[in-house]
Amino acid sequence: MVHDLQHRMLARPDAEESSRQRYVLAMKRYLTGRIRPGNALIYEQAVRPDFAASHQGRSPEDRSELREALLAHPQYQTWCSLNRSSQEMMWQAVGETVMRESERMRRDAAALCEDRAVLGGLRLDPAFQPPEVLQRVNIHLQPGGYARTLDAQDILAGAFYESGGNLYSMGRGMGGKDSKAGAVIAWLSREHPGFRPKRVLDMGCSAGASSVPYAQAFPDAEVHAIDIGAAMLRYAHARAEALGARVFFHQLDCAATDFPDGHFDLIVSHNLFHEISDETRRAMLAETWRLLAPGGICMHQDVAIQNATRTLFEQVERAWDVEFNNEPFWEAYADADIVSEMQAAGFDEEGARALALPKISGPGHWYAVYGHKPG
Numbered sequence: 001m002v003h004d005l006q007h008r009m010l011a012r013p014d015a016e017e018s019s020r021q022r023y024v025l026a027m028k029r030y031l032t033g034r035i036r037p038g039n040a041l042i043y044e045q046a047v048r049p050d051f052a053a054s055h056q057g058r059s060p061e062d063r064s065e066l067r068e069a070l071l072a073h074p075q076y077q078t079w080c081s082l083n084r085s086s087q088e089m090m091w092q093a094v095g096e097t098v099m100r101e102s103e104r105m106r107r108d109a110a111a112l113c114e115d116r117a118v119l120g121g122l123r124l125d126p127a128f129q130p131p132e133v134l135q136r137v138n139i140h141l142q143p144g145g146y147a148r149t150l151d152a153q154d155i156l157a158g159a160f161y162e163s164g165g166n167l168y169s170m171g172r173g174m175g176g177k178d179s180k181a182g183a184v185i186a187w188l189s190r191e192h193p194g195f196r197p198k199r200v201l202d203m204g205c206s207a208g209a210s211s212v213p214y215a216q217a218f219p220d221a222e223v224h225a226i227d228i229g230a231a232m233l234r235y236a237h238a239r240a241e242a243l244g245a246r247v248f249f250h251q252l253d254c255a256a257t258d259f260p261d262g263h264f265d266l267i268v269s270h271n272l273f274h275e276i277s278d279e280t281r282r283a284m285l286a287e288t289w290r291l292l293a294p295g296g297i298c299m300h301q302d303v304a305i306q307n308a309t310r311t312l313f314e315q316v317e318r319a320w321d322v323e324f325n326n327e328p329f330w331e332a333y334a335d336a337d338i339v340s341e342m343q344a345a346g347f348d349e350e351g352a353r354a355l356a357l358p359k360i361s362g363p364g365h366w367y368a369v370y371g372h373k374p375g
C-alpha cells in the first residue's frame with residue numbers, strides 16, 4: 001500500500017489493486033494541490049463579479065448566498081464532480097482489496113485476539129445502539145459507514161477505515177509517517193516533560209491508529225479507547241495486538257461512558273469533533289471534565305477549519321464535505337467556540353485553550369483544545 005506503517009491486520013493489495021490505489025492517490029493529490037486552489041480564482045474572477053452585476057454591486061453577504069452563486073458556476077461544478085468521483089473511486093479501489101482479504105483478516109483477527117496471547121482487551125455491548133445518524137449516514141462515503149456490523153466476527157468497518165483513511169490522508173498532502181497522536185505526544189513532551197499518565201482514554205478511536213501511539217509512548221499506562229461500532233472496535237483490537245500494543249477497547253458513546261469519576265490522567269480525541277453534533281460535543285466535554293483526575297490533562301485534536309479565522313469564501317469552500325462527502329457536522333464544528341464550551345463543562349479560564357499543533361509529516365497544523373483540571 002501507500003502508507004508507511006505495516007502490520008498483520010492491514011488489507012494487502014495485489015499488484016493490480018496497488019496500481020489502482022496509486023492512480024486514485026495521484027488523482028486526489030492533483031485535485032487538492034493543483035485544481036482546488038483555482039476555486040478561489042473562479043470566485044474572485046467570475047462568481048463575485050457576476051453576483052455583483054446582478055445585485056447592485058454588492059458581494060454575497062452570507063454563506064448561503066455565496067454557496068448558491070459558487071455552485072452555479074460550471075468550473076466549480078467540474079471540481080465538485082471530480083472531487084466526489086475521486087472519493088467514490090478511493091472506496092472502490094480500497095474495497096476490492098478489503099473484500100478479497102476479508103476472510104484472511106477475520107482469521108488473523110481471531111488468532112491475534114486468542115485469550116492466552118492477548119495484551120489488551122475488547123468489551124462489546126450487544127445491546128448498544130450507535131447514534132442514529134451514524135447508522136443512517138455513511139460518513140465520508142465509507143461503504144457501510146462507521147457503525148455497520150454484519151456478524152459476530154465482522155472487522156470490515158475497521159479495515160475500510162484504515163485503508164481508506166491512509167489513502168485519503170496522503171491524498172490531502174500528509175506524509176506516510178503522519179501521526180495525529182504523535183503531534184499531541186510531541187507537544188506533551190515539550191510542554192509537560194515530566195507528565196506520566198497512569199490511565200489514558202482515547203475517544204472516537206476508529207481503527208485505533210491514534211490509540212496505539214499512547215500505549216507506545218507511555219508503556220506503564222493503561223490505555224483505553226472507545227468507539228460506537230463493534231466491527232470497528234474488533235479490527236482496532238486485533239490491529240493493536242498485531243502491533244504489540246496493550247490497548248483496552250470499549251463500545252461506548254463519548255457523550256456518556258461508564259468509567260468512574262476522575263478515572264483518567266490523560267483524555268484525548270483525534271478527528272472526533274467534526275463527526276459529532278453540537279449536543280454530543282458538549283456532552284463529550286462534560287464527560288471529559290467528569291472523567292479527568294485532579295491534575296489531569298485533556299487534548300482534543302481535529303482539522304484546522306475554524307470559521308472564525310476564515311473569509312466567507314473559505315468557509316463555504318471548506319464546507320464542501322457537508323454536501324458532497326456525507327459530513328453532516330463538519331460546518332457545525334467549524335463554527336463552534338469549543339474553548340467556551342469547555343469552560344461551560346467545568347474547565348476554568350486558565351485551564352482551557354486552543355492550540356495550533358504542527359503536523360508530524362505534511363503541511364500545516366492541527367487544531368486542538370487543551371484542558372487541565374487543577375490538582
Ligand SMILES: C[S@@+](CC[C@H](N)C(=O)[O-])C[C@H]1O[C@@H](n2cnc3c(N)ncnc32)[C@H](O)[C@@H]1O
Nearest residue numbers: 146204205206209210227228253254270271275
Ligand atoms: C474520523 S474518525 C476518528 C479517527 C481516529 N480517532 C483516528 O485518529 O484514527 C471518528 C470516529 O468517531 C466515532 N464516533 C462518532 N460518534 C461517536 C460517539 N458519539 N462516541 C464515540 N465515538 C464516536 C466514529 O465511529 C469514528 O470511528
